[in-house]
Amino acid sequence: MKTSDAAKGGIGLGSAIAVAISWSINKSILWAIIHGLFGWLYVVYYAVTR
Numbered sequence: 001m002k003t004s005d006a007a008k009g010g011i012g013l014g015s016a017i018a019v020a021i022s023w024s025i026n027k028s029i030l031w032a033i034i035h036g037l038f039g040w041l042y043v044v045y046y047a048v049t050r
Contacts, residue, residue: 014040021046 015036022035035042
């Protein structure tokens with residue numbers, strides 16, 4: 001099975017979405033990294049609170 005470069009780097013779909021949402025709201029690399037670590041938890045939190 002062939003994996004993508006993102007999967008090899010350990011970047012999951014939830015983390016990528018969380019980083020994109022965080023960057024669009026905060027424009028802060030630090031917050032994007034923190035939210036990326038939480039991944040799907042931040043995505044669900046954002047969906048529920050917005």
